[in-house]
Amino acid sequence: MSIAVTYLVAKSIANAPYDRALESSAIVLSQQLHEVNGRVTLQLPISAREILRADETDNIYYQVLGSSGEFVSGDRDLPLPPEEDAGAGSLVQLRDDRIHGAEIRVAYTYVQQPGARPALVQVAETLDKRAQLANEIIKGVILPQFVILPLAVILVWFGLTRGLAPLNAIQERIRARSPGDTSPIDEGAAPQELTPLVASFNELLGRLEQSVQTQKRFIADAAHQMKTPLAGLRMQAELAQREQSPDELRRTLAHIADSSERTAHLVKQLLSLARMENMGAADGMVPLDLCALSRQVVAEWLPKAWAKQIDLGFEEPGAPVTTSGNATMLAEMLNNLLDNAIRYTPDGGHVTVRVTTAPFEPFVFLDVEDTGPGIPAGERERVMQRFYRILGTQAEGSGLGLAIVREIVQQHGGDIAVLDYVYQSSPRLAGARFRITLPRGTPGEGASA
Incomplete structure (x- = not known):
């Protein structure tokens, strides 16, 4: 290509x-040219004429x-130009042609x-002088290239080798790491051009380390929390094997059924918490109507509320309330709040x-109120921690529900607060109010439940 362009x-x-x-x-x-008696001479x-034809190289x-096209002087066999050029006036024009088999200008x-x-x-x-000059120019340009090109290749290779040396060193350090090593890479050892890349990689390592620690914490928590109920189930099963009285056997089996239900609930909440921590709200984030979603979840809890004669109510402003979120996660959040409220509210209470x-305001609010025992002001932050349960409560729980709620709220860029119930002044209706604050969706978005 270079030779063709040079030519x-x-x-x-x-x-x-x-x-x-x-x-x-010309x-x-x-x-x-002169006109004599109407003829061109x-x-x-x-x-x-001899000077005009004098040339040592070309003809x-x-x-x-x-x-009238009559011959006046010169060479009769010189080819004629195209007829359409006759209107060009006195301008001198150039063309390539042939005479006696030779190329001419x-x-x-x-x-x-x-x-x-x-x-x-x-x-x-003819074109001999031109060809000789062109060849001299080509020799002067092309021949040095055969010397310069190998030198340029060597210099480029040397420059790339030196330039990539820090990157290769980083690559070797990464390869030499153990599978569990998520410590950040030294940004000072990287070239200035690669500093943003190394910084981004370190951020990724930080998120990976956080994910690994979350999984380790989940495994440790699950092992700790499952140990006691499984040991209890085993003890009750052994006791049932020794029971002689049918009535005592039925009571023992009923205890086993209750313990199994609590254990299943604990496993479900552990898996839910792990899923929420690893899922991320960005997965499935869509505009949705918070009223429609809440109404659907509340309807699913009506049978459990009726079983305890609890008045489960739902209030909304009468128009769609749009937020942007993951419908599955928000439904899980409300399910845990309602599970807590119905579990701790006495029979005949209100939720x-x-x-x-x-x-x-750029926010929407979701409140869940109950007439349960309430939460003391000093405990309202601690109840959001994993496996924390307020002493003195009679209802069985895993201590995971509110931890799941807080995780979901945080992933949606919202906030959760535990407030006094609006009717706190009445001893009969003492309870708690959980307020979830979420970013308001853009008006006119296609909300879905």
Whole structure:
């Protein structure tokens, strides 16, 4: 490719001076035309004609044709230009042609004659001088390239080797790491150009370390929490094997059934917490109607509320309340809040789910109120921790429900607060109110439940 381009450039450079010389010869020759008795004549001395044809390398040709195309002087067999060029006036034009099998370069012009068609003047030469000059130019350009190109390749290879050395060193350090090593890479050891890449990689390692620690914590928590109920189930099963009385056996089996249900609930919440911590709210984030989603979840809890004669109510503003979130995660959040509320509210109590908004506020609110034992002010932050249960409560629980709720709320960019119940002043209706604050969705978004 380089040689081809160099050849074309060299040919163009070689043509330029010789084209100008041809044009000058055509102009000088056209100035020697005269009209005598209505006929075009060329008044050019023999010495001038010899000078015109003098060239040690190329053959020179010229031709003069009169107004009627009659031959006036020069070489009769010089090819004629295209007829459409006759209207170009006195401009000197150039073309490539052939004569006697040889390639030639022709400069030609038309000389206007009074009351007649223009006369034609042509000067041509073969291309040997041009070829020699082009070859000299090519030699001067191409030959050094055969020396420069290998040197350039060596220099580029050397530069790339030195430039990639820090990157190769980082690569070797990463390969030498143990599978569990998530410590950050030293950014100072990386070239300045790679610092942003190393910083981003360190951020990824940090998130990976956090995920690994979360999984380790989950495994440890699960092992710790499952140990006691499984040991209890085993002890009750062994006791049932020794029971002789049918009534005692039924009571023992009932205890086993209750323990199994609590253990299944614990396993479900452990898996839910692990899923929420690893899922991320960005998975399945869509605009949705918080009212429609809450109404659907509340309806699913009506049978359990009726079983305890609890008045489970739902209040909404009467218009869709849009937020952006993961519908599965938000439903799981409300399920845990309602499970807590119904579990700790005495028979005949009240549980209310309320969706509200505030004018000009970029938030929406989801409240779950109950008339249970309430949560002391000093315990309201601790109840969000894993496996924490307030002492003195009679209801069985795993201590994971509110931890799941907080994890989901945080992944949605929201906030959770434990407040006094709106009817706290009445001892009969003492309880707690959980307020979830979520970012408001853009008005007009296609919300879905």
